[in-house]
Amino acid sequence: MDKKIKKIGVLTSGGDSPGMNAAIRAVVRTCAYHGLQCQGIYRGFQGLLEGDFIELGPRSVNNIINKGGTMLKSARCKEFMEKEGREKAYQHLKDANIDALVVIGGDGSFKGATTLHKETNIPIIAIPGTIDNDIFGTTHTLGYDTALNTVVEVIDKIRDTASSHNRLFLVEVMGRDCGHIALNAGIGAGAEEILIPEENLGVERLLESLRRSKESGKSSSIVVISEGGKIGKTVFELKEYVEENLSEYDVRVSVLGHMQRGGAPSCFDRVLASRFGVKAVESLMEGKSNFMVGLRNDQIELVPLEKAIKGSTKVDMELLRVSDIMST
Template sequence: MKRIAVFTSGGDAPGMNACIRAAVRGAIYHGLEVYGIRRGYNGMITGDIFPMNSQSVSNIVQRGGTMLKSARSKEFMTPEGRKKAYENLMNAGIEGLVAIGGNGTFTGAEVFYNEYEIPTVGCPGTIDNDLYGTDYTIGFDTAVNTSLEAIDKIRDTADSHDRVFFIEVMGRDSGYIAIQSGIGGGAEIVMVPETHTPLKKVVSTLKDGWSRSKSSSIVVVAEGDEEGHAVDIAEKIKNQVADKLDIRVTTLGHIQRGGTPTAYDRILASRLGLGAVEGLIKGYKNVMAGVVNNEMVYTPFIDTIKKPKPIHDDLLRMVHILSM
C-alpha cells in the first residue's frame, strides 16, 4: 500500500479533526502518501480529492467540526455513484481508505468493498456513542460535557424559581448522552430508550421530591425515548402535577455537536486515527478501529452495525440511588 485517503461522513462530531490529523501524520510516519476527500462519499463522486501533508493538519487538533467537511450522499447509494467514486479513487491512485463516521458510513464502505475491493478501516465518529466495538466514540465525551454545562446553567434557574425542567438531549437510539449528563448533572430522573420509565413513575418521583420539599427537579430525556420528546412528555403529565409544580421544557439541540473537543476526545481520536492507518497497513479491511478496555481492537463493520451496545447496569441504577 502506497497511498491512502481520509474522509469524514455523516453528522460531524468534535474530535474529527484530531482524528484526521492523526491519520495524516500517522500515514506519513509510516511512509505512506495521504490524500483528503471533501464531503465524504460526495467528494469521491465529484472528485474532490487532494494531497495532504503534515502541515495540512497543523493547528486543527483543538477545532470542532471537520476540516474535510461532511455530507450525506444519495448518489453513493446508487451503483452509478459508486462507479464514479471508484474511478476517481483509481485516478488518484488511492489504495485504502480511512472513513471517520458512524453506521451509515460503514455500511457504505462495506457495499463499496464488495463491488470494488478497496479496503476501508473506519473510525467511530459520532456523538451518540451507539457503536459496538469501542468503549467510546469520538465526540461523545464532548457532547456529554456540553449537555452537562447546559444542565448546570438550567439548574441555576430551576433552583431560583422552584421549577421542574425537562431537558432533551441527543440520542435517537441510545441513551448514553442522557444517562451520563443526567448522572453528572444530578438529575432526578433520566429517560432513555434502553429502559422503560412509565409516566406514572415520573409523576410519583416528582411528587415525592416535592413532598420532601425538594423545590426543583431536573428530568433528562433522550430524544429517542419511547414516551416521546421532552415537550410531549411534559405535556402528558402536566395536568397531574400542575397544582404543585411549575414545569418547563428545553431542547438542547445542535450545540451538542459542536465545540472544542475535550482532552478525552482529542486523545481517543488521535489513537483511532493512527490505529486506522496502522490497521490498513496490517491488511485489515472493513473493520472499525476502536478502543476497548484501553486497547486498540478492530471490529468487522457488520458487528459494529448490528450488535447492540448496552448501557452499564451501574449507571442505570445510579440515577435512582443518587437522586434521593
C-alpha cells in the same frame, strides 16, 4: 494483500462530532511518518463521487486538533447508495491513485464503506465518530466524551435558573435509539429522573417520582430525556401532561439540539482520535481491511466492520439504579 499501500484517502461522513479533526490530523501525520501520501476527500461520499480531493501533508493539519466539526466537511449522499454511484466513486479513487480509505463516521457511513469494499476490494479501515456512542465494538466513539461534558455543563447552568425560580426543567438531549448521553450526563448533572429509549419507565412513574421530590422538600427538579425515549410523548407533550397532573410545578422545556455536537474536543477525545488514526493507517499498511478501530479495556483493537454494523450497544442498567439512589 499483494499491492503495497502508497496513498491513503481519508473522509468524514454523516453527522459531525468533536474529535474528527484530531483523527484526520492523526491519519495525515501517520502517513507522513511512514512515507505515505494522504489525500483528503471533501464532503464524505458526495465528494468521493465528484472527485473533490485535496493533497494533505503534516502542515495541512496544523492547529486543528482543538477544533470541533471537520475540516473535510461532511454530507449525506443518496447517489452513493446506488451501484452506479459507487462505481463512479471508485473510478475517482483509481484516477487519483488512492490505494486505501480511512472512513470516519457512524453506522450509515460504515455500511456505505463495507459495500464499497465488497464491490471493489479497495482496503478500508473505519474510525467511529458519533456523539451517540451507539457503535458496537468500542466503549467510546469520537465525540461522546465531549458531548457528555457539554451536556453536563449546560444542565449545571439550567439548574441555576431552576433553583432560582422553583421550576421543573425537562431537558432533551440527543440519542434517538441509544440513551448513553442521557443516562451518564443525567447522573453527572444530578438529575432527579432520566428517561432513555432502552427502558420504558412510563409517565406515571415519572409523576410519582416528581411527587416524592416535592414531598421531600425539593423546590426544583431536572428531568433528562433522550430524544428517543419510550414514554410515548414528545417533550412538549410531556410538559403539558405534567402540568395537568402536577399543577404545583412550573415546567419549562430545554431542547439542547446541535450544540451537543459542537465545541472543542475534550482531551480524552483528542487522545482517542490520535490513537485511532495511527491504528487505522498502520492496519492498512499491514494488509488489514474491512475493520473498525475500537477502544476496549483501554486498548485499541480491530473489530470486523460488519460486526460493528450488525451489533448493538447496551447501556449499563446498573447506572439506572445509581440514578434512583442519587435522586433520593
